[in-house]
Amino acid sequence: MVPIFTANFVAMMEFDYNLQPLTTFNVPAPVAAFSRFQSVEGLLEILHEAKPLPLYNNLLLLGGGSNMLFTKKFEGLVLKNECKGIELVQEDENYFYVKVGGGENWHQLVMHCVQQQWAGIENLALIPGCVGAAPIQNIGAYGVELKDVFHSLEALHLYDHSTITFDHAACTFGYRDSVFKHAYKNQLAILSVTLKLAKTPRLRTSYGAIEQELQKMGSLQPGIAEVSQAVINIRRSKLPDPAVVGNAGSFFKNPVIAAAHYQELKRSFPTIPGFAVANEQVKVPAAWLIEQCGWKGYREGDAGVNALQPLVLVNFGKATGSQVFELSGRIIESVAARFAIQFEREVNIF
Numbered sequence: 001m002v003p004i005f006t007a008n009f010v011a012m013m014e015f016d017y018n019l020q021p022l023t024t025f026n027v028p029a030p031v032a033a034f035s036r037f038q039s040v041e042g043l044l045e046i047l048h049e050a051k052p053l054p055l056y057n058n059l060l061l062l063g064g065g066s067n068m069l070f071t072k073k074f075e076g077l078v079l080k081n082e083c084k085g086i087e088l089v090q091e092d093e094n095y096f097y098v099k100v101g102g103g104e105n106w107h108q109l110v111m112h113c114v115q116q117q118w119a120g121i122e123n124l125a126l127i128p129g130c131v132g133a134a135p136i137q138n139i140g141a142y143g144v145e146l147k148d149v150f151h152s153l154e155a156l157h158l159y160d161h162s163t164i165t166f167d168h169a170a171c172t173f174g175y176r177d178s179v180f181k182h183a184y185k186n187q188l189a190i191l192s193v194t195l196k197l198a199k200t201p202r203l204r205t206s207y208g209a210i211e212q213e214l215q216k217m218g219s220l221q222p223g224i225a226e227v228s229q230a231v232i233n234i235r236r237s238k239l240p241d242p243a244v245v246g247n248a249g250s251f252f253k254n255p256v257i258a259a260a261h262y263q264e265l266k267r268s269f270p271t272i273p274g275f276a277v278a279n280e281q282v283k284v285p286a287a288w289l290i291e292q293c294g295w296k297g298y299r300e301g302d303a304g305v306n307a308l309q310p311l312v313l314v315n316f317g318k319a320t321g322s323q324v325f326e327l328s329g330r331i332i333e334s335v336a337a338r339f340a341i342q343f344e345r346e347v348n349i350f
Contacts, residue, residue, distance in 0.1 A: 023070070024064070026246030037080070038103070062081065066129040066242070071321040084104055087100075094199055094200070100193050120197045125235070126231065139176075152193075239309055249312060249346075251313040256282070287310050289338075289343075291310050303324045
């Protein structure tokens, strides 16, 4: 039976929509239906209209479209979070508490906080995507993760329509991980995130090439503005601009392996880099492993591996999501065969 759509529902929807221009991979991304919301009331209205329909059983939230790869048509309803606003809601002797709409652009938020001298996220400059997706992924770069500055968030449950507040502990943050990828996967719309930002900056410049870049910039006594600019310079020198070459940033997580496994690999591969983490484990840079397997700069049709940062898979123009996904599978197989390390994709596959 063909469902009968109400006039109100039709007015809020776009059917057989192509998300391609709204995703950074820029591959064809057909979806059955698409809508946007700017408030919890708007979202509730959409959900109320959609509830009697099969689409309601297959909902997907879209923010900046920077961490997803579509390999086929999504037979459901995609909801784009456009909740905006940046508000200083509280402060104490040491911290500013800043509430941010889930639809705000992450990098623009970083720049705003730097301008206001709200410290803590300057190392996370130029990460693509929206604020609502940041806790899901526990985004991180250059020695800082979202969990380091997270205070709380408000979310709407898409199916029982309750509003839930999560504190830091409830999010169970891990390396590029959170409760939102597990118990609450595809069940919540993150409406706002409140960050706890420092009044006295604690600069983190030892990770990567930040110190060298600051020296190049002539910053002898850097502040958060200089650190954020150094991060921007480094990222722009290594990572392709999604507006020019389609990509989703890091395609794979950096694998964490047992220390004993790492020591065994080091005997065969003396130059293998590694960073000790908790519980007798070592994080190994995925980019190094990919390069050692010969993939750096590889191209097949319009799907390829970035020549400067092999952790980034790219669409040179007309690649399909399936072609990029197939390439990622071959990389996973080759790394597993050579190093006995199993990669995990960081990008969400649809």
